[in-house]
Amino acid sequence: MEIRHLITFQTIVEIGSYTGAASKLGYTQSTITSHIQALEQEIDGELFTYVKRNLQLTRLGRELIPLAEDLLSTHAQIQNMQSAHEVKGTLRVAAPESLTISKLSPIIREYSLKYPQVKLILTNGTCGQNQTDLLSGRVDVALMVYPEINLEKCIHYSLGEEKIVLVGSNDGPDHFDEYKKSSTSPFFITNEEGCSYRTMFERHLLKHNIHDFQTMELCSIEAIKQTVMSGLGFAVLPYITVENEVKNGKLKILSHSEQLDPIYSHMLIKKKKWLQPSVEAFAELVLHSMSEFDLPTAVKH
Numbered sequence: 001m002e003i004r005h006l007i008t009f010q011t012i013v014e015i016g017s018y019t020g021a022a023s024k025l026g027y028t029q030s031t032i033t034s035h036i037q038a039l040e041q042e043i044d045g046e047l048f049t050y051v052k053r054n055l056q057l058t059r060l061g062r063e064l065i066p067l068a069e070d071l072l073s074t075h076a077q078i079q080n081m082q083s084a085h086e087v088k089g090t091l092r093v094a095a096p097e098s099l100t101i102s103k104l105s106p107i108i109r110e111y112s113l114k115y116p117q118v119k120l121i122l123t124n125g126t127c128g129q130n131q132t133d134l135l136s137g138r139v140d141v142a143l144m145v146y147p148e149i150n151l152e153k154c155i156h157y158s159l160g161e162e163k164i165v166l167v168g169s170n171d172g173p174d175h176f177d178e179y180k181k182s183s184t185s186p187f188f189i190t191n192e193e194g195c196s197y198r199t200m201f202e203r204h205l206l207k208h209n210i211h212d213f214q215t216m217e218l219c220s221i222e223a224i225k226q227t228v229m230s231g232l233g234f235a236v237l238p239y240i241t242v243e244n245e246v247k248n249g250k251l252k253i254l255s256h257s258e259q260l261d262p263i264y265s266h267m268l269i270k271k272k273k274w275l276q277p278s279v280e281a282f283a284e285l286v287l288h289s290m291s292e293f294d295l296p297t298a299v300k301h
């Protein structure tokens with residue numbers, strides 16, 4: 001079994017196609033195919049299959065992922081024995097938009113200045129997608145805004161509770177009950193499905209049989225805030241994403257009597273026998289830099 005065959009396998013898993021893996025690794029597609037065929041001959045079974053033209057892992061393929069990761073991690077450790085403590089290479093981080101715009105930017109700037117030999121790749125996705133990308137090996141670190149979680153395969157750091165607030169336009173109602181009683185079916189302005197605090201709030205509405213709102217789904221938090229400012233409806237967002245607008249009088253925190261489930265910030269790192277120094281350095285900087293932000297007062301009445 002050759003290391004390059006495992007690298008090819010892992011790259012296909014990360015990218016999702018033979019063609020994409022060939023482009024990333026600089027191989028022809030026939031070489032990619034031959035690497036996978038060699039692996040399949042050794043384990044006596046198929047690693048990938050096609051379902052409606054979509055490439056998918058077989059049971060053996062899914063079982064091979066953690067074993068391949070361990071072998072490649074050990075191989076990387078052996079290769080870097082001489083410089084095992086040097087912070088360099090590529091670091092892939094996934095984070096939700098809310099944390100990226102509110103807390104991550106200064107951390108990434110400091111990290112890049114401190115460790116210029118690291119190529120840091122940041123992607124934004126829903127918390128569920130970030131977790132999937134971490135477990136599949138597409139990223140090294142995943143940050144999430146989510147309820148309590150406990151994943152055995154991950155090193156988990158809790159970064160504190162994120163205050164979730166209901167916000168409306170500055171000249172709109174002061175209390176959420178006024179939206180619930182409105183005869184005009186106001187808009188619940190929110191981001192894409194899979195967002196943890198959207199899911200939490202929608203479950204709350206369903207549990208209490210509240211069906212008075214239309215849903216307007218927008219592509220970014222900035223678009224949500226601008227639309228709420230225009231007076232079209234209300235939004236449910238982490239306070240850290242609306243703090244400036246609230247302080248500047250562009251948005252208003254709505255008083256409410258809803259019992260919303262708590263949401264927390266998390267940092268997850270997949271457990272490996274050897275953690276890259278770049279990952280350890282990033283985690284250390286995040287833990288050092290993440291401090292308590294100013295919280296709103298009189299949120300609930």
